[in-house]
Amino acid sequence: MRKREGLIWGASVIVRIACISNRLFLLAVAIGLAATWILAGFFGRLLAEPNPEVNLPAAMTGIRLLMLIGIAMAVATDRLLVPLAKIIATARAGDPFILANAQRLQAIGWALLALQLLDIPCALLARFWPSLGSAAPSGDVSVGGWIATLMVFVLSRVFAVGSVMRDELAGTV
Amino acid sequence: MPIIVHLDEVLARRRMSLTELSEAVDITLANLSILKTGKAKAVRFSTLEAICDVLECQPGEILSYRPDDRPGS
DSSP states (O other): OHHHHHHHHHHHHHHHHHHHHHHHHHHHHHHHHHHHHHTHHHHHHHHHTTOTTSOHHHHHHHHHHHHHHHHHHHHHHHHHHHHHHHHHHHHHHTOOOSHHHHHHHHHHHHHHHHHHHTHHHHHHHHHHOGGGGGGSOOOOOOHHHHHHHHHHHHHHHHHHHHHHHHHHHHTBO | OOEEEOHHHHHHHTTOOHHHHHHHHTOOHHHHHHHHTTOOSBOOHHHHHHHHHHHTOOHHHHEEEOOOOSTTO
């Protein structure tokens, strides 16, 4: 029992750290994106330094698109971590089988789906934006990610039915 | 709720308190109180059996059905 409590406490700490790190990442990428306009010359020199023959406007657009995808990913990750933290809090309180957690799991499912779909623009950038060079994302499709997304939606339904059944049992003598 | 619980009447006939019944049937006083006041949503057959056994009565003496007069119910 104590081991399980330790696991939940550990998960709570990890999710909190991940949440803060993700928000810091979001802030950094948003600042970086704004800087590509404000400090366009600096970024241009940075891109031209390793490869002087680079198509600078295309590379700059590619970097901006990459940052936009990064922002979208950070927002989706936030939408995943916040409900996860709340689910963990209910587990710590000893009452996780509630309808609210089913809705939170569904929100996590949508966030995971968004993250999976964001692989598509990443793959397109990797395939059709050669000017990005080594900065290009890996355009891989994660089969495990899609299975996890499906699993979370199914779990959400299981939680919804389970919490209704528990509510029914609550008034049973 | 159109199901009426007559546990207090049967207990009075047997001159037994709810606490004594709770000890005899091994069901918490809180749960028996929920049943007695008609706040229970469902009753297990095992609970009904234990109460009938101790109070030497039929389920029909503990529970009765009275149709609700409210419109739409």
